[in-house]
Amino acid sequence: MTKPDVVVTGLGATTPLGGDVASTWDAMLAGRSGVSKLTQEWADQLTVKIAAQLAVEPSEVIDRVRLRKLDRSEAVALIAAAEAWADAGLADAGLDKERLGVVVGSGIGGAQTLLAQDDILEASGARRVSPHTVPMLMPNGPAAFVGLEYGAQAGVHAPTSACATGAEAVAWGLDMIRSGRADVVIAGGTEAVIHPLPIAGFASMRAMSTRNDDPEKASRPWDKGRDGFVLGEGAGILILERADHAAARGARIYARLAGAGMTSDGYDIVQPHPEGTGAARAIAKALRDADLAKADVVHVNAHATSTPVGDIAEIAALRSALGDHPVLTATKSMTGHLLGAAGALESIATILAIRDSVVPPTINLDDPDDALTMDVAAHKARPLQIAAALNNSFGFGGHNVALLFTRP
Amino acid sequence: MATREEVVTGLAEILEEVAGVNPDDVSEEKSFTEDLDVDSLSMVEVVVAAEEKFGAKIPDDEVQNLKTVGDAVSFIVANS
Numbered sequence: 094m095t096k097p098d099v100v101v102t103g104l105g106a107t108t109p110l111g112g113d114v115a116s117t118w119d120a121m122l123a124g125r126s127g128v129s130k131l132t133q134e135w136a137d138q139l140t141v142k143i144a145a146q147l148a149v150e151p152s153e154v155i156d157r158v159r160l161r162k163l164d165r166s167e168a169v170a171l172i173a174a175a176e177a178w179a180d181a182g183l184a185d186a187g188l189d190k191e192r193l194g195v196v197v198g199s200g201i202g203g204a205q206t207l208l209a210q211d212d213i214l215e216a217s218g219a220r221r222v223s224p225h226t227v228p229m230l231m232p233n234g235p236a237a238f239v240g241l242e243y244g245a246q247a248g249v250h251a252p253t254s255a256c257a258t259g260a261e262a263v264a265w266g267l268d269m270i271r272s273g274r275a276d277v278v279i280a281g282g283t284e285a286v287i288h289p290l291p292i293a294g295f296a297s298m299r300a301m302s303t304r305n306d307d308p309e310k311a312s313r314p315w316d317k318g319r320d321g322f323v324l325g326e327g328a329g330i331l332i333l334e335r336a337d338h339a340a341a342r343g344a345r346i347y348a349r350l351a352g353a354g355m356t357s358d359g360y361d362i363v364q365p366h367p368e369g370t371g372a373a374r375a376i377a378k379a380l381r382d383a384d385l386a387k388a389d390v391v392h393v394n395a396h397a398t399s400t401p402v403g404d405i406a407e408i409a410a411l412r413s414a415l416g417d418h419p420v421l422t423a424t425k426s427m428t429g430h431l432l433g434a435a436g437a438l439e440s441i442a443t444i445l446a447i448r449d450s451v452v453p454p455t456i457n458l459d460d461p462d463d464a465l466t467m468d469v470a471a472h473k474a475r476p477l478q479i480a481a482a483l484n485n486s487f488g489f490g491g492h493n494v495a496l497l498f499t500r501p
Numbered sequence: 502m503a504t505r506e507e508v509v510t511g512l513a514e515i516l517e518e519v520a521g522v523n524p525d526d527v528s529e530e531k532s533f534t535e536d537l538d539v540d541s542l543s544m545v546e547v548v549v550a551a552e553e554k555f556g557a558k559i560p561d562d563e564v565q566n567l568k569t570v571g572d573a574v575s576f577i578v579a580n581s
Contacts (some may be wrong), residue, residue: 157521158521159521224545228542
């Protein structure tokens with residue numbers, strides 16, 4: 094059975110670099126960092142006092158009354174989805190809603206709501222807990238609110254695989270369309286956990302950078318001085334569409350979603366396999382799924398979070414699955430790590446790299462690790478004709494997701 | 502003891518905060534759900550806030566009888 098072609102017809106994002114895709118992409122190409130010092134009083138007690146916070150607050154976009162019924166992760170998902178929906182020209186497309194699906198996940202979910210309502214419970218008693226608490230903290234909340242907004246009736250799904258969530262959502266969306274369950278899928282990831290408890294938890298694992306006195310230099314994938322990831326927040330949403338459906342309505346096509354590969358390490362709950370074997374298998378599966386050769390893939394938007402072990406394990410995986418030729422980048426050097434939104438945001442960067450024939454830079458790569466034997470677009474964006482590009486995402490729990498996009 | 506006018510004004514403040522209702526739209530004959538567009542979860546918030554503001558206990562099985570602002574005013578005036 095031949096698989097139907099699936100294309101990307103709309104993009105939306107709100108990130109530490111900008112309130113939409115265009116401003117985020119401009120900032121990436123300019124090599125700007127979205128990381129800053131946390132000025133909130135609660136940050137004083139933490140060992141980590143930096144994060145990549147949203148460039149545009151949701152309150153500037155969504156009215157106060159609606160916002161008080163939404164977790165921040167739901168609000169940013171709705172903002173990114175609105176941009177993607179409009180970008181794809183779906184508002185007036187007369188879509189059959191029974192053929193519209195949603196796959197939007199979050200790595201952690203409504204933790205800010207959970208913690209805020211627990212504060213109310215402790216301070217004021219059970220009766221004061223908001224009746225909106227459950228829809229705000231449930232992990233499927235962002236997907237459900239997006240589905241409700243656009244009347245999606247083909248199925249609303251919320252994968253969760255930590256930092257691979259956003260990419261896994263895109264892979265599920267591909268499956269929904271290929272298996273005939275939907276014509277159009279709103280797919281992506283969202284995360285908003287810049288709060289003392291999640292930060293303290295990651296910090297206790299020694300997973301985060303403590304370069305508090307130099308925030309813009311803190312996220313430095315593959316650099317010898319890297320000391321952990323920088324937490325970011327935001328959302329990325331893609332509109333996936335069956336190619337003949339997009340063609341029939343004359344939609345603008347950004348890229349083909351040519352294939353996906355998903356594996357699990359079966360190795361450790363948080364450590365990646367040191368040789369990146371699970372990641373390499375995911376990439377190999379994606380190549381087979383997309384019917385592409387190693388040589389076709391000339392650019393990789395790597396997972397590369399700026400942790401000592403993970404960055405190098407990924408290099409091993411890339412070399413074994415693709416060879417040494419692709420030009421790499423790690424846009425987390427600029428955005429920080431958006432956890433469950435990362436794979437979606439980085440898919441958007443991968444797609445725009447194909448469209449604009451340019452690899453966005455990896456900033457702060459001043460002193461490359463000796464184990465970095467591949468070519469990275471360090472410091473500055475690099476022009477490159479890209480027929481096919483890979484986006485990698487890996488998550489705590491041993492989740493590996495590889496997505497392949499090609500020029501339409 | 503609050504007057505009916507004072508309770509209407511107090512409810513209007515709560516409705517503005519919780520559901521974004523324009524205080525000028527709040528009057529005794531208005532239905533919470535049909536005229537003021539207050540959803541079921543937000544109605545729970547209105548009830549809890551009204552209990553605190555007026556010192557009245559509004560039992561859960563009474564809430565379904567409070568269709569209009571006037572129904573709520575009558576209950577609060579009689580029970581606070």
